[in-house]
Amino acid sequence: MKRGLLAEFETPEAMLRALTELRSRGYRRLDAFTPYPVHGAEAALGLGRSPLTWILLPFAIAGAAGGYLVQWHNNVYAYPLNVGGRPQHAAPAFVPITFEMMVLTTALVGFVVLLVLTKLPELWNPVFDVPGFERATIDRFWIGIDARDPALIRPIAERDLTDLGALTVAWAGSSPAKERP
Template sequence: MRAGLLAEFETPEAMLRAITELRGRGYRRLDAFTPYPVRGVDEALGLRRSPLPWIVFPFAIAGAAGGYLVQWHNNAYDYPLIVGGRPAHAAPAFVPITFEMMVLATALSGFVAMLLLARLPELWSPVFDVPGFERASIDRFWIGIDARDPALIRPIAERDLTALGARAVAWAGKERR
Protein backbone atom coordinates (compact mmCIF):
# COMPACT_ATOMS: atom_id res chain seq x y z
CA MET A 1 0.00 0.00 0.00
CA ARG A 2 1.71 3.17 -1.19
CA ALA A 3 -1.09 5.52 -0.13
CA GLY A 4 -4.46 5.21 1.50
CA LEU A 5 -6.55 5.52 4.62
CA LEU A 6 -5.39 3.91 7.87
CA ALA A 7 -7.55 3.20 10.92
CA GLU A 8 -6.33 2.13 14.37
CA PHE A 9 -8.21 -0.43 16.49
CA GLU A 10 -7.54 -1.58 20.04
CA THR A 11 -8.51 -5.26 19.74
CA PRO A 12 -8.21 -7.88 17.01
CA GLU A 13 -11.93 -8.64 17.33
CA ALA A 14 -12.84 -5.03 16.56
CA MET A 15 -10.45 -5.06 13.62
CA LEU A 16 -11.96 -8.30 12.23
CA ARG A 17 -15.52 -6.94 12.58
CA ALA A 18 -14.47 -3.77 10.76
CA ILE A 19 -12.79 -5.70 7.94
CA THR A 20 -15.89 -7.87 7.48
CA GLU A 21 -18.15 -4.83 7.46
CA LEU A 22 -15.91 -2.91 5.04
CA ARG A 23 -15.80 -5.86 2.65
CA GLY A 24 -19.59 -5.98 2.83
CA ARG A 25 -19.70 -2.29 1.86
CA GLY A 26 -17.66 -2.93 -1.29
CA TYR A 27 -14.07 -2.19 -0.26
CA ARG A 28 -11.73 -4.71 -1.86
CA ARG A 29 -8.18 -3.35 -1.49
CA LEU A 30 -7.83 -3.75 2.25
CA ASP A 31 -4.77 -4.57 4.32
CA ALA A 32 -4.24 -5.38 8.00
CA PHE A 33 -1.25 -4.53 10.18
CA THR A 34 -1.06 -6.50 13.43
CA PRO A 35 1.58 -7.15 16.11
CA TYR A 36 1.00 -10.91 15.88
CA PRO A 37 -0.89 -13.30 13.56
CA VAL A 38 -4.64 -12.98 14.05
CA ARG A 39 -6.77 -15.98 13.16
CA GLY A 40 -9.34 -15.21 10.49
CA VAL A 41 -7.71 -12.11 9.00
CA ASP A 42 -6.72 -13.85 5.75
CA GLU A 43 -10.28 -15.06 5.18
CA ALA A 44 -11.76 -11.69 6.15
CA LEU A 45 -9.47 -9.86 3.71
CA GLY A 46 -10.27 -12.38 0.96
CA LEU A 47 -6.62 -13.28 0.37
CA ARG A 48 -5.78 -16.08 -2.04
CA ARG A 49 -3.28 -18.84 -1.41
CA SER A 50 0.34 -18.05 -2.16
CA PRO A 51 1.67 -19.07 -5.60
CA LEU A 52 5.05 -19.84 -4.00
CA PRO A 53 4.70 -23.67 -4.04
CA TRP A 54 4.00 -23.65 -7.77
CA ILE A 55 6.97 -21.38 -8.36
CA VAL A 56 9.50 -23.46 -6.40
CA PHE A 57 8.29 -26.89 -7.59
CA PRO A 58 10.08 -26.73 -10.99
CA PHE A 59 13.26 -25.60 -9.22
CA ALA A 60 12.98 -28.56 -6.83
CA ILE A 61 12.66 -31.00 -9.73
CA ALA A 62 15.53 -29.31 -11.61
CA GLY A 63 17.74 -29.42 -8.48
CA ALA A 64 17.06 -33.11 -7.94
CA ALA A 65 17.59 -33.92 -11.62
CA GLY A 66 20.77 -31.84 -11.73
CA GLY A 67 22.18 -33.50 -8.61
CA TYR A 68 21.42 -36.98 -9.94
CA LEU A 69 22.81 -36.14 -13.37
CA VAL A 70 26.12 -34.83 -11.97
CA GLN A 71 26.58 -37.99 -9.87
CA TRP A 72 25.70 -40.27 -12.76
CA HIS A 73 28.03 -38.40 -15.12
CA ASN A 74 30.94 -38.46 -12.69
CA ASN A 75 30.51 -42.00 -11.31
CA ALA A 76 29.11 -44.00 -14.21
CA TYR A 77 30.13 -42.24 -17.38
CA ASP A 78 33.19 -40.04 -17.00
CA TYR A 79 35.18 -41.76 -14.27
CA PRO A 80 33.72 -45.16 -13.33
CA LEU A 81 35.30 -46.90 -10.33
CA ILE A 82 34.35 -50.51 -9.91
CA VAL A 83 34.86 -51.19 -6.20
CA GLY A 84 33.69 -54.29 -4.38
CA GLY A 85 31.51 -55.48 -7.24
CA ARG A 86 29.30 -52.39 -7.08
CA PRO A 87 27.94 -51.29 -10.45
CA ALA A 88 29.09 -47.90 -11.77
CA HIS A 89 25.49 -46.64 -11.75
CA ALA A 90 24.20 -47.53 -8.30
CA ALA A 91 21.00 -45.47 -7.98
CA PRO A 92 20.47 -46.01 -4.20
CA ALA A 93 23.88 -44.45 -3.54
CA PHE A 94 22.77 -41.30 -5.37
CA VAL A 95 19.62 -40.69 -3.28
CA PRO A 96 21.10 -38.59 -0.42
CA ILE A 97 22.85 -36.07 -2.67
CA THR A 98 19.84 -35.96 -5.01
CA PHE A 99 17.58 -35.14 -2.06
CA GLU A 100 19.98 -32.51 -0.69
CA MET A 101 20.27 -30.80 -4.07
CA MET A 102 16.47 -30.73 -4.31
CA VAL A 103 16.23 -29.10 -0.86
CA LEU A 104 18.96 -26.59 -1.69
CA ALA A 105 17.37 -25.57 -5.01
CA THR A 106 13.95 -25.28 -3.36
CA ALA A 107 15.25 -23.16 -0.48
CA LEU A 108 17.22 -20.78 -2.67
CA SER A 109 14.47 -20.34 -5.27
CA GLY A 110 11.85 -20.00 -2.53
CA PHE A 111 13.83 -17.27 -0.81
CA VAL A 112 14.31 -15.27 -4.01
CA ALA A 113 10.69 -15.79 -5.14
CA MET A 114 9.37 -14.73 -1.72
CA LEU A 115 11.41 -11.52 -1.86
CA LEU A 116 10.13 -10.77 -5.37
CA LEU A 117 6.48 -11.58 -4.56
CA ALA A 118 6.57 -9.42 -1.43
CA ARG A 119 8.37 -6.62 -3.29
CA LEU A 120 11.10 -6.60 -0.69
CA PRO A 121 13.29 -5.05 0.50
CA GLU A 122 11.11 -2.02 1.17
CA LEU A 123 13.09 0.21 3.49
CA TRP A 124 10.44 2.91 3.79
CA SER A 125 6.70 3.17 3.27
CA PRO A 126 4.33 6.14 3.62
CA VAL A 127 2.41 4.28 6.34
CA PHE A 128 5.47 4.63 8.61
CA ASP A 129 4.84 8.39 8.77
CA VAL A 130 1.34 8.02 10.24
CA PRO A 131 1.37 9.09 13.91
CA GLY A 132 1.00 6.08 16.18
CA PHE A 133 1.60 3.50 13.46
CA GLU A 134 4.73 2.28 15.26
CA ARG A 135 2.36 0.66 17.77
CA ALA A 136 1.30 -1.79 15.04
CA SER A 137 4.29 -3.87 16.10
CA ILE A 138 3.47 -3.59 19.82
CA ASP A 139 -0.22 -3.58 20.73
CA ARG A 140 -2.42 -1.91 18.11
CA PHE A 141 -4.29 -3.26 15.10
CA TRP A 142 -4.54 -1.25 11.90
CA ILE A 143 -6.66 -1.52 8.76
CA GLY A 144 -5.50 0.10 5.54
CA ILE A 145 -7.73 0.96 2.60
CA ASP A 146 -5.60 1.41 -0.50
CA ALA A 147 -6.03 4.68 -2.40
CA ARG A 148 -6.55 2.65 -5.60
CA ASP A 149 -9.72 1.05 -4.20
CA PRO A 150 -12.55 2.24 -6.46
CA ALA A 151 -14.99 2.28 -3.51
CA LEU A 152 -12.81 4.67 -1.49
CA ILE A 153 -14.39 8.09 -1.03
CA ARG A 154 -12.36 9.62 1.76
CA PRO A 155 -15.03 11.43 3.84
CA ILE A 156 -17.40 8.47 3.66
CA ALA A 157 -14.65 5.96 4.49
CA GLU A 158 -13.48 8.06 7.45
CA ARG A 159 -17.05 8.21 8.77
CA ASP A 160 -17.48 4.44 8.27
CA LEU A 161 -14.23 3.61 10.07
CA THR A 162 -15.06 5.90 12.99
CA ALA A 163 -18.52 4.32 13.26
CA LEU A 164 -16.90 0.87 13.28
CA GLY A 165 -14.85 1.78 16.37
CA ALA A 166 -11.58 3.13 15.01
CA ARG A 167 -9.58 5.09 17.60
CA ALA A 168 -7.84 7.14 14.93
CA VAL A 169 -8.15 7.55 11.18
CA ALA A 170 -5.30 9.03 9.12
CA TRP A 171 -4.23 9.35 5.49
CA ALA A 172 -0.88 7.86 4.48
CA GLY A 173 1.05 8.94 1.42
CA LYS A 174 0.22 11.48 -1.24
CA GLU A 175 -3.34 12.69 -1.70
CA ARG A 176 -4.94 11.46 -4.88
CA ARG A 177 -6.39 14.12 -7.11
Protein backbone atom coordinates in the same frame (compact mmCIF):
# COMPACT_ATOMS: atom_id res chain seq x y z
CA MET B 1 -0.18 -0.06 0.02
CA LYS B 2 1.53 3.27 -0.63
CA ARG B 3 -1.43 5.64 -0.30
CA GLY B 4 -4.82 5.35 1.32
CA LEU B 5 -6.78 5.47 4.53
CA LEU B 6 -5.47 3.89 7.71
CA ALA B 7 -7.62 3.11 10.72
CA GLU B 8 -6.40 2.07 14.17
CA PHE B 9 -8.22 -0.55 16.26
CA GLU B 10 -7.57 -1.57 19.83
CA THR B 11 -8.29 -5.31 19.59
CA PRO B 12 -7.88 -7.96 16.92
CA GLU B 13 -11.57 -8.86 17.22
CA ALA B 14 -12.60 -5.28 16.40
CA MET B 15 -10.22 -5.27 13.45
CA LEU B 16 -11.62 -8.58 12.11
CA ARG B 17 -15.22 -7.35 12.46
CA ALA B 18 -14.29 -4.16 10.61
CA LEU B 19 -12.51 -6.08 7.84
CA THR B 20 -15.50 -8.35 7.32
CA GLU B 21 -17.90 -5.41 7.25
CA LEU B 22 -15.71 -3.38 4.88
CA ARG B 23 -15.53 -6.32 2.44
CA SER B 24 -19.30 -6.66 2.58
CA ARG B 25 -19.56 -2.94 1.73
CA GLY B 26 -17.53 -3.43 -1.44
CA TYR B 27 -13.97 -2.54 -0.43
CA ARG B 28 -11.52 -4.95 -2.04
CA ARG B 29 -8.03 -3.45 -1.71
CA LEU B 30 -7.66 -3.87 2.04
CA ASP B 31 -4.60 -4.54 4.15
CA ALA B 32 -4.04 -5.33 7.83
CA PHE B 33 -1.06 -4.37 9.98
CA THR B 34 -0.81 -6.32 13.23
CA PRO B 35 1.87 -6.91 15.88
CA TYR B 36 1.37 -10.68 15.64
CA PRO B 37 -0.48 -13.09 13.33
CA VAL B 38 -4.24 -12.83 13.81
CA HIS B 39 -6.23 -16.00 13.13
CA GLY B 40 -8.87 -15.30 10.51
CA ALA B 41 -7.27 -12.17 9.05
CA GLU B 42 -6.45 -13.87 5.75
CA ALA B 43 -10.05 -14.97 5.29
CA ALA B 44 -11.37 -11.53 6.30
CA LEU B 45 -9.05 -9.91 3.74
CA GLY B 46 -10.13 -12.37 1.06
CA LEU B 47 -6.62 -13.69 0.49
CA GLY B 48 -5.99 -17.04 -1.16
CA ARG B 49 -3.07 -19.40 -0.91
CA SER B 50 0.38 -18.12 -1.63
CA PRO B 51 1.68 -18.84 -5.15
CA LEU B 52 5.11 -19.55 -3.65
CA THR B 53 4.72 -23.35 -3.62
CA TRP B 54 3.83 -23.54 -7.32
CA ILE B 55 6.61 -21.11 -8.24
CA LEU B 56 9.16 -23.21 -6.34
CA LEU B 57 8.05 -26.63 -7.63
CA PRO B 58 10.00 -26.40 -10.93
CA PHE B 59 13.11 -25.28 -9.06
CA ALA B 60 12.79 -28.21 -6.63
CA ILE B 61 12.51 -30.63 -9.54
CA ALA B 62 15.44 -28.97 -11.33
CA GLY B 63 17.58 -29.13 -8.17
CA ALA B 64 16.81 -32.83 -7.68
CA ALA B 65 17.45 -33.59 -11.36
CA GLY B 66 20.69 -31.61 -11.31
CA GLY B 67 21.95 -33.44 -8.21
CA TYR B 68 21.06 -36.81 -9.70
CA LEU B 69 22.65 -36.00 -13.07
CA VAL B 70 25.93 -34.85 -11.49
CA GLN B 71 26.18 -38.12 -9.57
CA TRP B 72 25.28 -40.18 -12.61
CA HIS B 73 27.80 -38.30 -14.78
CA ASN B 74 30.61 -38.77 -12.28
CA ASN B 75 29.92 -42.45 -11.47
CA VAL B 76 28.91 -43.76 -14.88
CA TYR B 77 30.52 -41.56 -17.50
CA ALA B 78 33.46 -39.51 -16.22
CA TYR B 79 34.99 -41.78 -13.55
CA PRO B 80 33.63 -45.33 -13.83
CA LEU B 81 35.08 -47.61 -11.15
CA ASN B 82 34.43 -51.34 -11.05
CA VAL B 83 34.51 -52.10 -7.34
CA GLY B 84 33.52 -55.62 -6.39
CA GLY B 85 31.29 -56.02 -9.45
CA ARG B 86 28.81 -53.40 -8.25
CA PRO B 87 26.80 -51.57 -10.89
CA GLN B 88 28.03 -48.15 -12.02
CA HIS B 89 24.54 -46.67 -11.84
CA ALA B 90 23.17 -47.51 -8.38
CA ALA B 91 20.09 -45.29 -8.03
CA PRO B 92 19.44 -45.96 -4.29
CA ALA B 93 22.90 -44.60 -3.49
CA PHE B 94 22.01 -41.34 -5.24
CA VAL B 95 18.87 -40.63 -3.17
CA PRO B 96 20.39 -38.70 -0.22
CA ILE B 97 22.34 -36.22 -2.34
CA THR B 98 19.45 -35.86 -4.78
CA PHE B 99 17.15 -34.95 -1.87
CA GLU B 100 19.69 -32.54 -0.35
CA MET B 101 20.18 -30.76 -3.69
CA MET B 102 16.42 -30.39 -4.03
CA VAL B 103 16.15 -28.86 -0.55
CA LEU B 104 19.14 -26.56 -1.04
CA THR B 105 17.97 -25.28 -4.43
CA THR B 106 14.41 -24.72 -3.20
CA ALA B 107 15.58 -22.87 -0.09
CA LEU B 108 17.92 -20.54 -1.96
CA VAL B 109 15.49 -19.78 -4.80
CA GLY B 110 12.60 -19.56 -2.31
CA PHE B 111 14.38 -16.85 -0.33
CA VAL B 112 14.92 -14.75 -3.46
CA VAL B 113 11.37 -15.31 -4.76
CA LEU B 114 9.93 -14.41 -1.35
CA LEU B 115 11.83 -11.12 -1.37
CA VAL B 116 10.57 -10.37 -4.89
CA LEU B 117 6.94 -11.27 -4.12
CA THR B 118 6.86 -9.21 -0.93
CA LYS B 119 8.75 -6.32 -2.57
CA LEU B 120 11.37 -6.33 0.16
CA PRO B 121 13.53 -4.76 1.34
CA GLU B 122 11.36 -1.68 1.71
CA LEU B 123 13.20 0.79 3.89
CA TRP B 124 10.49 3.46 3.85
CA ASN B 125 6.78 3.58 3.10
CA PRO B 126 4.40 6.56 3.40
CA VAL B 127 2.30 4.67 5.95
CA PHE B 128 5.26 4.88 8.36
CA ASP B 129 4.63 8.64 8.63
CA VAL B 130 1.11 8.25 10.03
CA PRO B 131 1.12 9.32 13.70
CA GLY B 132 0.80 6.30 15.97
CA PHE B 133 1.46 3.73 13.24
CA GLU B 134 4.60 2.56 15.05
CA ARG B 135 2.26 0.90 17.56
CA ALA B 136 1.33 -1.62 14.83
CA THR B 137 4.43 -3.50 15.96
CA ILE B 138 3.55 -3.26 19.66
CA ASP B 139 -0.13 -3.40 20.58
CA ARG B 140 -2.42 -1.85 17.95
CA PHE B 141 -4.19 -3.24 14.90
CA TRP B 142 -4.47 -1.21 11.72
CA ILE B 143 -6.58 -1.55 8.59
CA GLY B 144 -5.55 0.11 5.36
CA ILE B 145 -7.80 0.88 2.39
CA ASP B 146 -5.66 1.41 -0.69
CA ALA B 147 -6.21 4.64 -2.64
CA ARG B 148 -6.64 2.53 -5.81
CA ASP B 149 -9.75 0.82 -4.41
CA PRO B 150 -12.65 1.76 -6.70
CA ALA B 151 -15.04 1.83 -3.72
CA LEU B 152 -12.94 4.37 -1.80
CA ILE B 153 -14.73 7.66 -1.40
CA ARG B 154 -12.78 9.35 1.34
CA PRO B 155 -15.52 10.99 3.45
CA ILE B 156 -17.73 7.90 3.29
CA ALA B 157 -14.83 5.57 4.07
CA GLU B 158 -13.76 7.71 7.03
CA ARG B 159 -17.31 7.62 8.38
CA ASP B 160 -17.50 3.84 7.82
CA LEU B 161 -14.25 3.26 9.69
CA THR B 162 -15.29 5.50 12.58
CA ASP B 163 -18.67 3.75 12.81
CA LEU B 164 -16.88 0.38 12.91
CA GLY B 165 -14.92 1.44 16.01
CA ALA B 166 -11.69 2.91 14.68
CA LEU B 167 -9.78 4.89 17.30
CA THR B 168 -8.14 7.08 14.65
CA VAL B 169 -8.47 7.43 10.90
CA ALA B 170 -5.63 9.03 8.92
CA TRP B 171 -4.56 9.46 5.31
CA ALA B 172 -1.23 7.91 4.30
CA GLY B 173 0.67 9.14 1.31
CA SER B 174 1.42 12.40 -0.47
CA SER B 175 -1.96 13.34 -1.83
CA PRO B 176 -5.45 12.19 -0.90
CA ALA B 177 -7.68 10.17 -3.22
CA LYS B 178 -9.96 12.02 -5.56
CA GLU B 179 -13.15 13.13 -3.90
CA ARG B 180 -16.16 11.64 -5.62
CA PRO B 181 -19.60 13.22 -5.48
